Amino acid sequence: MFLAGAIIFIGLIIVVKIIIEKKYMQLEVEVLKKLNFPNWNVVPYYDDCITVKSRQTLEKYDDIKYFKDNKEKLADAENIIIWKNEMATILRKFLKNNEYKAHSQYDRITKQINVVLTNANAYRILVKYISSAGNNLGEKEIVVNQSEINKFKDDPTLLMSNGEKSRYLKEQQKKALNKKQHEYYDKVNNIIGYVDKERNSLVIKGSQEQLDNLIAQLFDRTVNKIKNIRSIDSEEWDLIGNFMMQLESKIEEIISTNQRVLKYYESSDFMKIKKTCEGLMSSQREFNEYITEKLQSISKLFGTRVVRNETTNEDEYNYIRPYKKTITPFTATVSASVFSSAENNPLGYVVKKFYPNKKYxxxxxxxxxxxxxxxETLRDAKQIIENYKTEYQQYLGDVPSFILENDETGFYSRLGFANIDESALTVEYKFSYTSSGGMAQRSFTVPMTEETIAELIKVLESKLTMSAFAKEQRTLMTKKLRESIKKRDDYTCCECGNSIYKEPNLLLEIDHIIPVSKGGPTVESNLQTLCWKCNRSKSNKITA
Structure with a gap:
């Protein structure tokens, strides 16, 4: 009986185990399906296995040795770590919230999941020491996590040989220097872009030339130095940076002053002054038109223009944007040797560069x-305009001091006064030299004074044939001669009788009775004093 009962009991236990195992297997199938896992071996413990041939190699073997010998494994290891982290995230999310927690076999599932989580917490390398006879004489485990991967990525030299490290560091230094250069080139381009954008809104006389000079300094003291700096740690970077900050401040000051002046011209205060002056200026409009004609005629009389419309900085890789600027009319850009020769013989090179064709x-x-x-006429007119300005002071009201300090010429021009810029009365030829790298910039001018013009005429006449010289020879209208004719005619117009006694601000001119174009000589008997209105009516005066 006892034996029979024992057999029955054992049989019941086996049945129960079978039932329990069946329930577990059913649960396992459901959970694996839920997790979308084929089995619990989906995440291996070891990810790679390395065999070494000595115990010393085994003892010294580490992650650096592994990735140095197998550089392609670094990216593989990171991808596996990322994948393992994704698997671990799925499992932890399942453990936190699932419908199987009340199942009697849930603890066994939890243990399986924890094993997988252990497998998933790192990239593992099994290193084995196998003898030549094929015996396993030792092994070690190397654990690599994302922080080690990041360490090698941040500092690739850890996995390089000395030669590779040296080449890599040089290349990195070159890249860093190139990046630094481009950062400074970008700063230069930002300044150029800002000036190009604002230049058309400048109203104050000389502002554009000031900006041109500042940009020339920018090219000279930054672009030409940036490309020559050979170290990212050079003190030159700070010097260049400080210079650009100072230059930007100067540029901003020029532009903001112009904006402030322009804002005043758009104000009601200025409009009131302008409206007041419009009535007063009506009688001077014809005079102003005449002066404008005179100014325009100067450019037609003064030799041949040699003008560059824009200048660009020539940098080897075209990093710097071109900067357009106004070049002084009658400017010849020459080589260093020509520049030196022109300094020693200015008039000779004026003829060579600006009067190249004898036919003309x-x-x-x-x-x-x-x-x-x-x-000379324009110089007299300039003084008359200044006299008018003095007379008009009583009608101008309270003009802000910063307007007259910064833009007196523009202020009066906007009110209708003729403007004879001093530069129009200071006619000059200019020679300019700039080295190929832009490091050296030199220039000099040849002012066309009455004496210099007389010398230039002599040089040109000396190159004419005898017959041509005899035909063109005439007397120069000197300042002394002009004044003697006015005094002879008692400062009175020989045509209409108006004089400086009747009209103190009357512009008087000296006229050839028989025009030069018709053979009239420059002698006292062929000269007379005319007021500007009568002289304007003579068609041959300006367009002979």
Missing amino acids: YPEQIRNLYRLVEEL
Whole structure:
């Protein structure tokens, strides 16, 4: 009986175990399906296995040795770690919230999941020491996590040989230097872009030239130095940076001052002054038009223009954007050797660069004679305009001091006064030299005074044939001669009788009775005093 009962009991236990195992297997199938896992071995414990041939190698073997010998494994290891983390996230999320927690076999499932989580917490390398006879004489485990991967990525030299490390560091230094250069090139371009954007809104006389000079300094002291710096740690970077900050401040000051002046011209205060002056200026409009004509004629009389419309900084890789600027008319950009020769023989090179064609000498000589006369007329007119300004002071009201300090010429021009810029009365030829790298910039001018024009005329006349010289020879209208004719005619217009006694601000000119174009000589008997209105009516005066 006892034996039979024992057999029955054992049988019941086996049945129960079978039932329990069946329930577990059913639960396991459901959970694996839920997790989308084929089995619990989906995440292996070891991810790679390395065999070494000595105990010393085994003892010294580490993650650096592993990735140095197998550089392609670094990216693989990171991908496996990322994948393992994703698997671990899925499992932890399942453990936190699932419908199986009340199942009697849930603890066994939890233990399986924890094993997988252990497998998933790192990239593992099994290193085995196998003898030549094939015996396993030792092994070690190397654990790599994301922090080790990041360490190698941040500092690739850890996995390089000495030669590779040296080449890599040089390349990195080159890249860092190149990046630094481009950062400074970008700063230069930002300054150029800002100036190009604002230049058309400048109203104050000389502002554009000031900006041009500042940009020239920018090219000279930054662009040409940036490309020559050979170290990212050079003190030159701070010097260049500080210079650019100072230059930006100067540029901003120029532009903000212009904006402030322009804002005043758009104000009601200025509009009131302008409206008041419109009535007063009506009688001077014809005079202003005449002065404008005179100014325009100067450019036609003064030789041949040699003008560059824009300048660009020539940098090897075209990193710097071109900067457009106004070049002084009658500017010849020459080589270093020509520049040096021109300094020693200025008039000779004025003729060579600006009067290259002998065919036009007769016309150009006549223009130079007339140039002297026109410049003297404009100088007289400039003083008359200044007298008008004084008379108008009582009608101007309270004009802000910063307007007259910064833009007196523009202020009066906007009110209708003729403007004779001093530069129009200071006619000059300019020679300019800039080295190929932009490091050296030099220039000098040849001012066309009455004496210099007379010398230039002599040089041109000396190159004419005898017959052409005899035809073109005439007397220069000097300042002394002009004054003697006015005094002879008692400062009175020989045509209409108006005089400076009747009209103190009357502009008087000296006229050839028989025009030069018709053979009239520059002698006292062929000269007379005319007021500007009567002189304007003579068609041959300006367009002979």
